[in-house]
Amino acid sequence: MSLADAYNALENGCHSDPFSILGLQEDHGSFHLNVFATNVDAVFALVGKKRIVLDRVVGFHNIFTAAFPKRQKYKLIGQALGAEWEYEDPYRFGPVISDMDEYLAAEGTHKRLWKVLGSHVMKHEGVSGVHFAVWAPNAQRVSVVGNFNQWDGRCNVLRKRGGGIWEIFMPSLGEGEAYKFEIMGQDGTLISKADPVGFGAEHPPATASVVRDIREAKWNDAKWMKQRSKAHHIDAPISVYEVHLGSWRRKVDDNGRRLSYFELANELVDYAIDMGFTHIELMPISEYPFDGSWGYQPVGMFAPTIRYGTPDEFRALVEAAHQKGLGVLLDWVPGHFPTDAHGLGKFDGTYLYEHADPKEGFHQDWNTLIYNYGRREVSNYLISNALYWLEEYHIDGLRVDAVASMLYRDYSRKDGEWVPNQDGGRENYEAIWFLQEMNRVAYGEVSGIMTAAEESTSFPGVSRPTDHEGLGFGYKWNMGWMNDTLKYMELDPIHRKHHHHQMTFGINYAFSENFILPISHDEVVHGKGSMIEKMPGNDFDRFANLRAYYGFMWAHPGKKLLFMGCEFAQNREWNHDISLDWHLLNHPSHQGVQSLVRDLNGIYKSRPALHSQDCNHEGFEWLEGNDAENGVFAFLRKGKNGEILVLVSNFTPVERVNYRIGLPIRGEWLELFNTDSQLYGGENRGNLGTVIAEGQSWHGQDQSAEIYIPPLSTLLFEIK
Numbered sequence: 001m002s003l004a005d006a007y008n009a010l011e012n013g014c015h016s017d018p019f020s021i022l023g024l025q026e027d028h029g030s031f032h033l034n035v036f037a038t039n040v041d042a043v044f045a046l047v048g049k050k051r052i053v054l055d056r057v058v059g060f061h062n063i064f065t066a067a068f069p070k071r072q073k074y075k076l077i078g079q080a081l082g083a084e085w086e087y088e089d090p091y092r093f094g095p096v097i098s099d100m101d102e103y104l105a106a107e108g109t110h111k112r113l114w115k116v117l118g119s120h121v122m123k124h125e126g127v128s129g130v131h132f133a134v135w136a137p138n139a140q141r142v143s144v145v146g147n148f149n150q151w152d153g154r155c156n157v158l159r160k161r162g163g164g165i166w167e168i169f170m171p172s173l174g175e176g177e178a179y180k181f182e183i184m185g186q187d188g189t190l191i192s193k194a195d196p197v198g199f200g201a202e203h204p205p206a207t208a209s210v211v212r213d214i215r216e217a218k219w220n221d222a223k224w225m226k227q228r229s230k231a232h233h234i235d236a237p238i239s240v241y242e243v244h245l246g247s248w249r250r251k252v253d254d255n256g257r258r259l260s261y262f263e264l265a266n267e268l269v270d271y272a273i274d275m276g277f278t279h280i281e282l283m284p285i286s287e288y289p290f291d292g293s294w295g296y297q298p299v300g301m302f303a304p305t306i307r308y309g310t311p312d313e314f315r316a317l318v319e320a321a322h323q324k325g326l327g328v329l330l331d332w333v334p335g336h337f338p339t340d341a342h343g344l345g346k347f348d349g350t351y352l353y354e355h356a357d358p359k360e361g362f363h364q365d366w367n368t369l370i371y372n373y374g375r376r377e378v379s380n381y382l383i384s385n386a387l388y389w390l391e392e393y394h395i396d397g398l399r400v401d402a403v404a405s406m407l408y409r410d411y412s413r414k415d416g417e418w419v420p421n422q423d424g425g426r427e428n429y430e431a432i433w434f435l436q437e438m439n440r441v442a443y444g445e446v447s448g449i450m451t452a453a454e455e456s457t458s459f460p461g462v463s464r465p466t467d468h469e470g471l472g473f474g475y476k477w478n479m480g481w482m483n484d485t486l487k488y489m490e491l492d493p494i495h496r497k498h499h500h501h502q503m504t505f506g507i508n509y510a511f512s513e514n515f516i517l518p519i520s521h522d523e524v525v526h527g528k529g530s531m532i533e534k535m536p537g538n539d540f541d542r543f544a545n546l547r548a549y550y551g552f553m554w555a556h557p558g559k560k561l562l563f564m565g566c567e568f569a570q571n572r573e574w575n576h577d578i579s580l581d582w583h584l585l586n587h588p589s590h591q592g593v594q595s596l597v598r599d600l601n602g603i604y605k606s607r608p609a610l611h612s613q614d615c616n617h618e619g620f621e622w623l624e625g626n627d628a629e630n631g632v633f634a635f636l637r638k639g640k641n642g643e644i645l646v647l648v649s650n651f652t653p654v655e656r657v658n659y660r661i662g663l664p665i666r667g668e669w670l671e672l673f674n675t676d677s678q679l680y681g682g683e684n685r686g687n688l689g690t691v692i693a694e695g696q697s698w699h700g701q702d703q704s705a706e707i708y709i710p711p712l713s714t715l716l717f718e719i720k
Contacts, residue, residue, distance in 0.1 A: 007060045010036055013154035014184060016141045023091030024071060031068035035076060035089065038062050038152055042079040046086065047072055062154070088127055088171035090156055096124055096131045097167055105135070106163025108376025111441060113384035114302055114392075117165070118197035121174055121213040129171035130211050132179070134195065135377060136348035137164020139183045144168060145192075146179040146208070153182035153190065164377075178208040180342070185349025194299060194342045196353075196381070199311055201287040201300045207342040209300070212311050214392060219315075221322035221394060228396055229448035231278060231327055232474065234514050235640065237611035238559035239601050240329065241277040241567075242520055243268065244294060245285065245308055248564050250579035261309035265320035272326055275567060275594075276601025279327035281399055283521065285314070286333070289340050294521070294576055295331070296401060297338035297368060301385045304393070311393075318394050327396040329452070330389055334382045334438070335402040336368035345369050353378050359419045363405070365412050373406075374430035383438045390446040397450035397474070398442070404456045406431040432471070439472030450474040452516055463514040478515040478558055481506035486523065489549050492536045493631065493652045493712075500628035503552070503651075507625075510557045511617040517558040519566055524574045532569040532593075541653060543569065543589045544682065544712035547596050547675035548649055551714025554600040555637060555647040557614050568594040592681025599680075603673055603716065608639035623662050623699040630654075632709065634661055634699070645672070646717040648709055655685070656709040662699025668692055668720040669705065676710035685710040690720060 001009070009015035010022075024033050035054055037043050043064040045052040052074075054064035068074075076089050097116055104110035105117075120131045132144045142158045148170070149155035158166035183191040194201065198209030219225075230236060248268060250256045259267065272280050285308075287300025295305070304314040321328050337353070339345050344353040354369040355361030361370050372378050389395045405411045410418040410426045421429050439451055452475040453462050464470025488502040524530050535542035535549075546569055554560060565580045568590045572581065584590040604610050613619020623634035623646070631652035637645045644664055650656050663669060669691050676682030691705040698704035709715065 004059075007057060007063050010154065011060055011062055013143075013157075014141060014188065015157065016160065018157045019091060019159045023089060024068060024074070026071065031071060033066050033068050033074065035064045035091075036062055036155065037064060037076075037078060038150070038155060040078045040080045044077040044079070046075045046077055051077070088129070090168055090170050093125055093127070093169045093171070095159060095161065095167060096122075096169055097133060097161060097165065102162045102165060105165060105377070105380070108380040110380060111384060111387055111445065112391075113381060114197050114199075114388045118195055118199060118302065119179065119209065119211045121211060121215070124169045124171075127171045128174070129169055130173040130177065131167065131169045132158065132181075132195075133165055133167040134158070134181050134197070135163075135165050135381075136181070136183055136352075138186060138350040138352065139166070139348040140186050140188070141184045142166040142348075143182045144170065144179055145182045146177055148173060148177065148179075151180075153184075173211065175211055175213045177211040178202055178206075179211065180208050183348050187349065189349060191346070191349060192342060193347060196344060196347070197302050198300055199302055201303045201306055203306050204289050204291075207289065207299075207340070209303070210306070212303075214311050217312070217315055217392070219319060219394060221319050224322035224325065225394065225448065227448075228327065232397065232448065232450040234615040235612045237278060237605040238516070239277050239604060240279045240281045240516070240559070240561040241272050241275065242281045242283065242561055242563045244283045244521065244564065244574075244576055246291070247574070247576045247579060249582065252579075256578065258307060261304075261313040261317040264308065265317040269317070269321045269324055269326055272321075273324050275598050276605065277326070278605070279329050279396065280321065281329040281561065282331060284331045284333050284401070289338065289343075291576060293338070296333055297336075297366070298333050299338060299340055299343040301382075302388055315393055322394065328394075329397045329399055329450075330395050331401055332386065332389070332398040333401045334371065334385075334434075335406045336363045336366060336370050338368050353381070357419060359413075359417055360409070364417075365405075372430075373428070373434040379430075379434045379437065382434065383441050386438050386442055387445055390442060390449055396448070397452065399452045399454065399477075400435070400473070401454055403435070403453040403462070404459070406435065407455070407457070407459050435471050435473075436466045440466055443472070443474075452477065454518075455479070474514060475516050475559065476513040477518045477520075477561075478506065478510075478513075479518070480509070481515070481556075481558070482518055482523070485549070485553075486534065488651075489545060490534045490536065496631055496651055497628040500626070500631075503633060504622075504625045507557070507620065507622070510620070511615060514615045515558040516561050517553055517556060518561040519553070519563060520561060521563045521574060524563060524566065524570075528573070530570050530573055531566045532571060533573075537653065539589070541712060543593065544653075544676070545651075547593060547680055547682065548651060548712050548714045550593075550596060550600060551673065551675045551716070552633070552647070552649045554604050555610060555635075555645070555714070555716060557620050557637075559611075559614060560604065562597065567597040589681045592679065596675060596680040599673065607643065607645055607718070608641065609637045609643040609645040609718075610639075612640045612643075613638060623701070630656060630659075632656060632659065636664065644719065647714065648707065648717070649714040650709040650711060653711045655711050658706040659709050660696075660698050660704050660706050662697075662701030663693040663703045663705055663717075664701050665719050666693050666695065666703045669717040670720045671715060672718050673716035674710070674713065675715075676713040682710070682713070685713075686715070691717065
């Protein structure tokens with residue numbers, strides 16, 4: 001390319017290697033400084049105190065040049081409309097990314113990709129500024145654009161490195177700068193994209209990335225971090241409060257605005273602690289464009305959404321939780337991404353992050369794009385993202401969304417709408433490998449964390465270690481148990497005897513995985529009704545049903561998860577645009593359910609029989625699982641050290657008087673918990689505090705007692 005052709009390419013914004021032309025260039029021992037500058041009348045180079053005039057190249061409006069005596073440092077001065085300003089030339093700085101980083105990124109094995117790509121506030125060659133880097137292997141050229149260059153993609157074209165990475169150090173920029181990457185595809189088409197590894201974003205509906213300095217966070221949660229592995233073990237009590245930050249609570253006196261991360265650090269954390277939950281799980285907070293997606297269509301995978309504050313403010317929320325002994329889990333979405341123009345779709349003009357074939361790359365249910373897990377750079381991007389949240393924000397675990405949709409190539413597709421794997425089957429080998437590798441890296445690199453899969457099929461070994469051919473998750477959501485038991489509870493009690501097995505069937509597979517019992521947001525939206533609305537009967541019976549169900553759930557094997565609002569029997573379906581109906585707590589029935597959940601969490605945590613063998617068949621024994629006619633269920637929960645609790649549930653509106661129940665130990669048994677207590681909105685019917693086990697064999701036990709079971713109630717007993 002001749003010099004004139006190069007200048008012409010610069011002016012037209014199609015030069016792919018401006019570093020070969022701009023800046024201080026040497027040619028056979030002589031030096032020339034070439035500068036591309038728009039909207040200026042004149043350009044000068046400042047060397048020490050000496051000004052050197054740069055001449056405008058004839059025929060080119062934006063290119064200036066001057067001879068230099070030798071290679072030396074300089075600054076630039078621009079002049080326009082009688083004003084002048086001093087600035088650094090980005091094209092005088094060398095590369096930032098090391099050869100090793102470049103090699104690992106190209107290989108798809110760079111575990112901490114966010115330390116290389118994205119925008120980084122830094123000092124380079126003695127000058128403060130921001131380093132920008134992005135992966136766009138098929139681009140003709142890549143520019144960073146923003147207010148700093150009037151969003152003109154000709155001004156700051158990046159240097160192309162190996163592996164398809166482009167980079168540039170932009171002096172004098174800093175925290176808060178909005179930017180995008182302008183990418184020219186091989187066909188000359190210009191594409192405007194947000195940063196795939198950007199740490200911040202503008203408030204939607206604006207779509208630019210924002211420079212955020214996430215270096216050197218000062219954490220004060222060492223005590224929690226040191227012991228959190230115990231809080232995540234399968235023998236620990238894990239009770240999760242699932243939260244959508246934007247609608248948990250809003251400021252009534254401030255036009256119903258959302259709470260900030262700072263405000264949530266006080267109000268949400270204190271509430272979850274008071275309620276006895278061990279963890280909060282945040283619905284996706286990776287930046288997303290559309291409120292109605294609830295975060296499940298993320299665009300900024302590395303950016304905590306600006307809706308509630310900055311990255312540092314999000315860290316403050318996590319730290320506040322940790323200081324009070326509360327874990328923080330994130331809902332993570334590596335299964336798909338939206339088609340928004342500024343997102344990952346056809347990022348460099350080609351199908352880069354997604355498959356080209358819509359049979360593999362388009363999600364029909366959600367109108368989203370599916371990651372190409374078989375491309376090593378794409379899997380590396382996602383695995384690095386998982387590690388990013390765990391390391392940079394001290395997140396305690398990731399709940400991985402929609403795992404079933406990732407595991408199967410024919411998920412929600414008809415015949416002819418999907419591509420079989422290499423063996424002609426439906427399993428997505430690449431996605432399986434990706435999930436295994438994500439878990440290997442997460443557990444291997446960060447101590448004490450947990451991962452959980454939302455997986456609704458019978459795929460084997462979801463929570464089995466990867467070295468035993470499992471997916472490597474710590475836990476799996478028990479969707480089958482949730483669906484079966486809710487269907488049972490929605491029935492009029494007169495019909496429940498015909499569906500008795502729906503409450504018992506879950507035990508058949510309860511110990512095949514490390515399960516979490518989830519009553520999540522998905523159960524209280526899209527016409528499904530709130531939890532209290534699902535319950536049959538009059539108002540009193542509906543509350544009694546719900547209390548009895550929660551009692552059954554908390555005693556059943558499996559860790560617990562409850563969506564916000566369900567803990568006080570919110571009447572209406574969840575609406576992401578408004579606050580929960582906290583005023584309902586002025587009513588005794590709603591306050592009673594809240595007190596019940598609080599006490600259930602307390603008992604669950606304090607009684608090893610209810611949690612230490614949640615994932616072990618030795619922790620459970622049926623006493624009565626077949627009494628469909630009376631709607632009664634009874635079972636033992638056993639701790640590792642011999643602790644025993646007895647659950648008895650009656651899911652009919654008929655009291656059961658002198659109902660004999662088998663007990664494993666002779667003596668006095670305390671009625672530890674009763675969902676019919678007046679404390680919870682019931683009628684205080686029960687066993688006057690205790691029952692006596694006598695030597696009559698029953699339910700396979702040497703002892704038994706006649707007990708009273710109130711209508712629509714759950715009781716817990718322990719030896720006194």
